[in-house]
Amino acid sequence: MSYSDSIDIACSPEEAFKVVTDLPNMGRLSPENTGGEWIGGATQAQVGAKFKGTNTRENDTWFTTAKVVTLDAPTRFVFDVTYKKVFKVARWEFDVETAPGGCRVTETWTDHRSNFARKQSESDDFKRVDYSKVSIRTTLEKLKALCEHSGP
Numbered sequence: 001m002s003y004s005d006s007i008d009i010a011c012s013p014e015e016a017f018k019v020v021t022d023l024p025n026m027g028r029l030s031p032e033n034t035g036g037e038w039i040g041g042a043t044q045a046q047v048g049a050k051f052k053g054t055n056t057r058e059n060d061t062w063f064t065t066a067k068v069v070t071l072d073a074p075t076r077f078v079f080d081v082t083y084k085k086v087f088k089v090a091r092w093e094f095d096v097e098t099a100p101g102g103c104r105v106t107e108t109w110t111d112h113r114s115n116f117a118r119k120q121s122e123s124d125d126f127k128r129v130d131y132s133k134v135s136i137r138t139t140l141e142k143l144k145a146l147c148e149h150s151g152p
Contacts, residue, residue, distance in 0.1 A: 003133055004108040007140040011147040013096045013103040017074035019143060020094040020105070021045040023053070023066065029142040031135050032057050039065075047071050053081070057131075064089060080112070088112040105143060107136045 009016055019029070023045065027035035034054045042049035051066040065085060070078035075096050081089040093108040109132045 002110040005136045006106040008104050009144045009147050010102040014074045016103050017096050021077050023051045029139045031138045
């Protein structure tokens with residue numbers, strides 16, 4: 001299961017890329033991730049770097065680990081998320097390309113949970129795929145506002 005959405009932003013690809021790779025400050029964009037910290041000696045996004053993310057939704061808070069798997073500045077940033085180091089959760093991808101007036105950012109979420117984990121974490125009131133669609137749109141709109149406000 002996967003979902004992508006895109007937005008055009010009036011800023012350079014480099015500026016948008018800088019913002020999406022700043023995982024400790026992802027909370028200013030994401031409705032679910034509130035930020036976190038680089039771990040294992042990492043201090044910034046680079047292939048192999050790990051990040052402990054803090055997430056919250058409604059009255060629930062949990063931690064995940066993200067591992068950077070692709071970093072091709074300023075065009076592609078990909079990280080895989082696990083829970084408790086062993087349970088695969090998702091892959092998040094940000095692709096940045098030049099577009100008229102600035103750049104286009106595409107965010108993609110791919111669910112990597114097992115069928116069992118997916119069933120256990122969903123209910124009649126919550127479907128991850130539906131939430132992720134709204135979350136991605138929110139993240140992209142906040143990215144646009146941030147980049148265009150502080151743009152070149």
